[in-house]
Amino acid sequence: MISEAAQEVLEKLWIETVDGRETSTDKKSVGRENVIRGLLKSNHIVSKGNNVQLTKSGYEEARKVIRRHRLAERLFHDVLDVGEEDMEDTACKVEHILSEGVTRSICTLLGHPTECPHGKPIPPGKCCKEKKKSAISVVSSVADLKKGQKGKIVYVLTKKDKNLQKLMAMGVLPGQSVEVIQTSPSYVFQVGQTQVAVDKEIAGSIFVRSA
Amino acid sequence: MSQVESLRVTYDATIESAIKEIGPLLESTYSISKRSVALLFLQDDKDIRQLLEQDESARFARIDTIAKKTQSKYSHPLNYVIRMRLQREAEHIASSCITMEDAPEMPFREKLSRIMINPITGIPILLVILYLGLYQLVGVLGAGIMVDWIEGTLFGEHINPFFADLAEDYIPWQSIQDLIVGEYGILKLGLTYAIAIILPIVGIFFIVFSIIEDTGYLPRLSLLVDALFKKIGLSGRAVIPMVLGLGCDTMATMVTRTQETRRERVIATLLLALAIPCAAQLGVIMGIMSGHPKALITWVLVIVLSFILIGYLASKVLPGRKPSFYMELPPLRWPKLSNVLTKTYTRMIWYLKEVLPIFVLVSVIVWFMELVGAMDSILSGIEPLVNFIGLPDDTASVFLFGFFRRDYGAAGLFDMQDILTGVQLTVAAVTLTLFVPCIAQFMMMVKERGVKTAGSILVFIVVYAFGVGFLLNKILNGIGATL
Missing domain, CATH: 2.30.30.90 (Ferrous iron transport protein A (FeoA))
Structure with missing residues (x-):
């Protein structure tokens, strides 16, 4: 299990590289030095000079965090009518505690959304490909x-x-x-x-x- | 009642500050406020962008930077953000002065609309509309009763003989007499065909089309056929030029402009030229085939199959985005007489302006070619081509006239129905329907699609029409069909 701080780093790195269409980004911009060192050690990221880059396993991990975060945003925005600021803050906390099963349920509940409320892509899960439907799809x-x-x-x-x-x-x-x-x-x-x-x-x- | 003098919608701080920054950089004068110019520019409006590039060239880079910076702060396109804000404002205003009451029962027009858009009931309704509108009104009333009277009685017994006598008495030169009242003369070939045969048929079609258009049926027809049209690379929207093409393909080719992508416009243009017979042609063909039901069925089958097959192949071959379909459904309503009359009138005027000169021109060309003796050599050049599809030499003139106007060619066939067998009539009617659009339509194709595309379509159609004619002749004779 990766720590919350490490998940935050992976998340930032995803936004900078995958969303930003870059291959790597400045080490200092994504998080504290000791967290980065831990991630380098666990082989989630590799360093390229002053920059860092997601590895394959790091990419998978980051993808999950991003997915949880953006699905949570969708849930607050679409179903609970939570205001923009609250939505953002709460999603940041919730993204660390959602289990795979709950994430899948939320995704199905929301009709397998492909974009977060800000218009950024939500990485699809297995349930999205199968287009699972449930009786309580909201x-x-x-x-x-x-x-x-x-x-x-x-x-x-x-x-x-x-x-x-x-x-x-x-x-x-x-x-x-x-x-x-x-x-x-x-x-x-x-x-x-x-x-x-x-x-x-x-x-x-x-x-x-x-x- | 008090009136609001002006409505100022305030946007969020980011957009407002961008407007404030851009405002002073706009030094030219515009017909709309600088605030509006700035707002449109922020939304990436193409026209405003072009305008500012010219009028504010010295400051354009700075304006553009402000816009780009502002846009980057939003993850949605700015036109969406602004539109959402306007929507909120509009709802606020609406809710302060409108109350909606739930209707106790679904109104009749809504019930009718639901029946029309449900395929199970909608398709029979479509067939009834086609049968009544196209067959009974355009075919039987227009092409039958009205043409008989106007051409046979009015022109045949009164107008033409009157002018023929007049010409004989006052014009001493035989060739000038021929030009005016001869067999291919302006009066006989030009005006009689245009006014006595074509006008009633097309006129009735335009009336029927305007009535259908005014009821709001066409959008419902579009959604009904959308899935089908997607298979031939078109969207349901294309049904409007296609139906209009059953009246006049030239006008319909112009209307293909309303299609969304170039790919759709090209496919629609091709199909109109190939497989959509215009009202005048339809009327004459229905007339010829009325005594040959099997021939009529064969004709319908070949034309419909060509439409689907060529559409399908074109959608596979032509590059470009797949079509998408969206349409607002206006409530159904009774057609308004004034609307129907205005629409029919404008279309008729357009048609006459387009058609009459061409008919007269064709008469003059034919007369001139006869005069210098070129007619026979051109006709003998076409003869092998008509022989190729199993038709006698005489039909060459039909195809020559067919090039000038489709309906013209069909009308020529009408005069020849007694000397042809059922199979020959069918082959001739099929080939002529598929064959080159009339000159007016071809000119419109060049204007709308460019010489290259229009030329390619022309070449394809000639080859396809005669190819199908050849095959059909072989098959029908091969199975020993008598139609």
Whole structure:
């Protein structure tokens, strides 16, 4: 088991390198010297001059922490309506204590989200690939809803800029209430006072909290 | 009632300070406030970016740095962040003055809409609309009853003889007489075809299309066919130019602009040129085939299969992003007479402007070629081609006219139906439908898609049309079909 401090270092390193599309980053920017030394020793990171870099096992570890952190953010944001600052702080604490099983349950509950509330990618787990569904899924994409289901849009994926433009043009935005009218051959739903029809791909980028 | 003079939405501190920084750097005058210019620039608006690059060239780098710095503080695109803020403001205003009451029961128009978008009930409804609108109104009423009366009685018995007598009495030169009232003359070939045959058919189509358009049915049709159209590289949106193409392919080619990607526009243009017969052509073909139900079925099968096959292959061959589909469904409503009339009128005017000159021009060209004796050599050049698909020499003129206008060619076939066998009629009708779009459509293709794409499509279509004609002739004769 890796210490909390070490997990923090791995997390920062992930943000700097994987999110930031770099291979390595400055040693001093990611954490205290003794923690880094421990991680070097346990072979989670390697040093490259003044920089450090994730090893394969370090990458796996960091990936899990990031996943827990961002899923926790999603949970607070989408289901519990926690404010931005609280969400961030609490996620930082929770990320260290979530077990694998609980993480999986949260992921399923939230409809296997792919982006955190800040729009950063959430590393997918095994459950995401299997698209596990559960009876108590609270948040799910419109593509996974059934005819007649109602809810409120909690977020839309903003990374696919083209889709975002379309959703904004139709007024499909967080906060709007949604009712699914039909799912085949296209997804038709009522959003506010408007009815829209979209294909599966676009329906999959709208996430709704069930009412 | 009091009015709000102006509404100022305040954004968060980061955006507000960026606006304050950019403001003084904008030294030109704009038709909108500097605040709005700054806000649009922050949202990466292309037009504003271009404008500032020109008008604020000395300060552009600084403005751009401020924008980039601001954008980097957000993980979402700024247009999203700003839009969300506006949405909140709008909801706030709306909630202060609107109360929504739940309707006790689903209104009839909503029930009808649900029936239309459910494939189980929607597809039969679509077929009924096609049958009534296209077959009964455009085919039977337009191409049958109205053409019979206008062409046969009005032009055939009154207008044409009147001008023929007039020309004989007052124009001493035989060739000029031919130009005006001869068999291929402006009056006979140009005006009679345009006004007496084409106009009623296309006119009725435009009325029917405008009515359907005004009810809000087309978006519902789009969502119904989207999954199907995805298979041929198009989205449900493409159903609008396709249906319009059943009226006029030239106009529909122009409308392919509304498709999202270049790939979709090219596929739609190709399919319109190849497999969507226009109303005038449809009307004439229906007329020819009305006595040959088996021929009609064969024709429908070949055209529909060509549409699907070529669409499918084109979607495999052409590079580019897969299409995506999104559409707002407006509530269904009764069509408004004024809307229908205005839409039909504008389309008719456009069509006449587009068509009449070409018909007259074709008459003049044909007359000139006859005069200098070039007609026969051109026709004898086409003869081997029509023989290749099993048709007699006489049909060469049909294909020559077909190039000038599709419907024109079909109308030529109409005159020839007595000398052709059922198989020959079918082969001719299929080849002519697939064959080159009319000159007007080809010119529109060049204008919209460029010479290279339009040229490639043209070459492909000629080869494909005659190839299919050849095969169809072989197969039908091979199995000894009598159609």
